[in-house]
Amino acid sequence: MARRMNPGLKLHLGLFFGFLYIPVLVLMVLSFNRAGLPTVWTGFSLEWYGKLFSDEPILSAARNTLIVALVSTALATVIGTLLAVGVETRRSSPFLDAILFAPMIIPDIVLAIALLSFYTAISLTLGLHSIILSHVVFNIAFVVAVVRTRMRHFDHSVLEASADLGASEFTTFRRVLLPAIAPGVIAGALLSFTLSVDEFIIAFFTAGAGQSSTTLPMQIYSMIRFGVTPEINAMATIVMLVSFTLVLMAQRADRRVFTQ
Amino acid sequence: MTGGVQLSDVTKRFGSVTAVDGVSLDIRDNELFALLGPSGCGKTTLLRMLAGFDMPDAGKVVVGGQDITSWRPRHRPINMMFQSYALFPHMSVAQNVAYGLEMEKLPRHEVRARVSDALDGAQLGAFAARRPDQLSGGQRQRVALARALVKRPRVLLLDEPLSALDKKLREEMQLELKRLQHEAGITFLVVTHDQDEALVMADRIAVLRDGQVAQVGTPHELYEHPGSHFVARFVGEMNFLEGTAAPDGVTVPDLGVLRGAGDITGPAVLAVRPERVRLSRTPQVDGQNSVEGTITNLAYHGTDVSVHVTPPCGRAHIAARIPVSQTTDTPLEPGATVYCCWAPEDTRILKPETH
Numbered sequence: 001m002a003r004r005m006n007p008g009l010k011l012h013l014g015l016f017f018g019f020l021y022i023p024v025l026v027l028m029v030l031s032f033n034r035a036g037l038p039t040v041w042t043g044f045s046l047e048w049y050g051k052l053f054s055d056e057p058i059l060s061a062a063r064n065t066l067i068v069a070l071v072s073t074a075l076a077t078v079i080g081t082l083l084a085v086g087v088e089t090r091r092s093s094p095f096l097d098a099i100l101f102a103p104m105i106i107p108d109i110v111l112a113i114a115l116l117s118f119y120t121a122i123s124l125t126l127g128l129h130s131i132i133l134s135h136v137v138f139n140i141a142f143v144v145a146v147v148r149t150r151m152r153h154f155d156h157s158v159l160e161a162s163a164d165l166g167a168s169e170f171t172t173f174r175r176v177l178l179p180a181i182a183p184g185v186i187a188g189a190l191l192s193f194t195l196s197v198d199e200f201i202i203a204f205f206t207a208g209a210g211q212s213s214t215t216l217p218m219q220i221y222s223m224i225r226f227g228v229t230p231e232i233n234a235m236a237t238i239v240m241l242v243s244f245t246l247v248l249m250a251q252r253a254d255r256r257v258f259t260q
Numbered sequence: 261m262t263g264g265v266q267l268s269d270v271t272k273r274f275g276s277v278t279a280v281d282g283v284s285l286d287i288r289d290n291e292l293f294a295l296l297g298p299s300g301c302g303k304t305t306l307l308r309m310l311a312g313f314d315m316p317d318a319g320k321v322v323v324g325g326q327d328i329t330s331w332r333p334r335h336r337p338i339n340m341m342f343q344s345y346a347l348f349p350h351m352s353v354a355q356n357v358a359y360g361l362e363m364e365k366l367p368r369h370e371v372r373a374r375v376s377d378a379l380d381g382a383q384l385g386a387f388a389a390r391r392p393d394q395l396s397g398g399q400r401q402r403v404a405l406a407r408a409l410v411k412r413p414r415v416l417l418l419d420e421p422l423s424a425l426d427k428k429l430r431e432e433m434q435l436e437l438k439r440l441q442h443e444a445g446i447t448f449l450v451v452t453h454d455q456d457e458a459l460v461m462a463d464r465i466a467v468l469r470d471g472q473v474a475q476v477g478t479p480h481e482l483y484e485h486p487g488s489h490f491v492a493r494f495v496g497e498m499n500f501l502e503g504t505a506a507p508d509g510v511t512v513p514d515l516g517v518l519r520g521a522g523d524i525t526g527p528a529v530l531a532v533r534p535e536r537v538r539l540s541r542t543p544q545v546d547g548q549n550s551v552e553g554t555i556t557n558l559a560y561h562g563t564d565v566s567v568h569v570t571p572p573c574g575r576a577h578i579a580a581r582i583p584v585s586q587t588t589d590t591p592l593e594p595g596a597t598v599y600c601c602w603a604p605e606d607t608r609i610l611k612p613e614t615h
Contacts, residue, residue, distance in 0.1 A: 155344055155346060155349075157342050157343075157344050157346040158346045158347070158348055158349070160311075160313055160333070160340075160342070160346065161340070161342055161346035161347075161348075161407075162348075162359070163312075163313075163332075163333040163334050164311055164312075164313075164333050164334070164338075164339055164340050164408075165334075165339065165359055165360035165363055165407070165408075165411065166334045166360055166363030166364060166411070167334060167359075167363050168334065171363070175359075176348055179350045180348075180349060180350060
């Protein structure tokens with residue numbers, strides 16, 4: 001049953017969404033502005049999107065970001081899922097919970113400096129691989145958190161039932177546990193991917209020098225030092241839409257956790 | 261290979277708690293055997309050691325003459341029906357039942373044939389494509405049972421199999437399980453805390469207490485000849501009178517000397533079932549036990565009436581269950597003075613429990 005909303009609350013909600021989304025909408029509109037200036041609207045144009053797709057540094061940065069996001073998500077999802085299963089099927093420990101949670105709340109700048117110091121200490125050459133490793137670090141924490149929630153909504157005696165019916169541990173994992181926690185695993189992976197695509201500080205610190213390991217947020221940052229160009233607006237619009245879609249997908253997958 | 265189960269001196273500790281303490285049991289092939297006891301008595305741990313989910317710290321588990329103490333659950337000729345049913349939520353009823361057969365790597369057509377037989381037998385044919393969350397409690401219970409039985413184990417373990425069902429369905433299923441066990445011709449080992457359930461279903465019962473076997477016997481033996489105060493109290497209703505035993509009978513303070521079966525001396529409890537107690541207007545003289553008292557409570561149960569009689573000393577009361585058909589000639593009313601009478605051979609003299 002739909003309840004009528006108090007007009008005051010309606011206004012509050014309107015202001016809230018306005019505050020959040022008007023800047024984003026302005027940016028999206030400006031990305032279609034022929035003038036290329038934030039001050040005058042001179043007509044609709046896809047010119048900046050065309051420029052964007054012929055700008056080699058941006059394209060290579062986009063490629064790098066995609067590589068970093070895909071590889072770090074894949075690694076974090078596998079490691080994080082196994083970790084969550086292991087932690088949830090064994091006795092709980094508040095200390096373990098805390099250190100699994102920590103990478104989510106440690107400020108990015110701290111993690112970035114720590115990782116850079118660590119890589120320097122072990123004389124690791126920096127590049128895309130070091131960004132990937134760094135992203136795996138915080139992505140694992142998110143995957144573990146999402147998958148563990150799913151594990152808690154799940155009757156662990158089905159694992160014993162599977163063994164009782166003759167399944168090996170691997171078969172039990174593949175045929176009983178994984179399907180049961182799949183929505184959580186998918187949600188965790190989508191979340192990781194989104195975080196990785198947007199991530200700037202840690203990538204900036206651990207990328208090393210050169211265009212070959214520049215990610216999209218880093219590229220945008222370097223371009224913005226010469227002023228906001230409409231090209232950046234177009235790029236930001238695309239990134240926004242991709243992120244938004246992935247977050248929606250992650251939520252849809254995760255909602256099944258609570259409706260089952 | 262048969263489905264007889266021998267447990268010898270099985271012990272299991274969790275930290276400082278001894279859950280199962282030197283249990284030895286000989287469960288015969290093709291028997292419906294119940295493990296009965298209050299929660300925490302170790303019955304579920306015992307079952308889990310048979311399934312292989314827990315390893316005993318000491319002792320041996322033998323099934324069909326083979327020592328399976330260290331076998332993994334999946335290699336044991338034993339299947340289990342879980343208290344929560346533990347159905348696979350993402351699989352259909354048919355997939356749930358087929359799972360165990362697929363693990364045996366049986367040809368697909370054989371799996372299909374056996375699954376469809378099992379579903380028909382459990383009257384689940386129409387629900388084959390449903391998910392567990394689309395079934396009622398009773399249907400889920402039948403799926404769990406079919407999933408375990410389709411593997412044709414030598415021994416089927418049932419952990420509180422009927423505890424999630426309502427009373428009427430539970431009573432139906434007690435008889436249904438007994439019939440199934442008879443037809444399948446395999447050993448059923450049922451864990452239950454419900455003494456009615458154990459009495460109705462089981463061929464033999466082991467009463468467990470604090471991880472140890474208190475008594476093993478047929479329902480009749482346990483009910484009529486309880487070997488201890490604990491078993492007498494746990495199985496069925498029982499009147500207990502405390503006193504001191506001597507060769508000529510038990511002296512109960514204020515009630516005199518009462519006679520019964522048992523060969524202990526010193527502190528004792530005298531036990532008699534309420535249905536063995538008769539009520540009379542006159543004291544009995546022919547060697548029967550007889551206690552005078554006032555009716556303090558009457559409760560009508562349909563087929564019989566339960567009557568509480570309090571002796572003048574007021575320290576104890578005796579419960580009697582009188583069939584309704586026998587109450588017409590001696591009308592019962594609160595406050596009336598009556599004599600509770602029962603035969604010495606219906607009376608057990610037992611050592612009192614320390615706690």
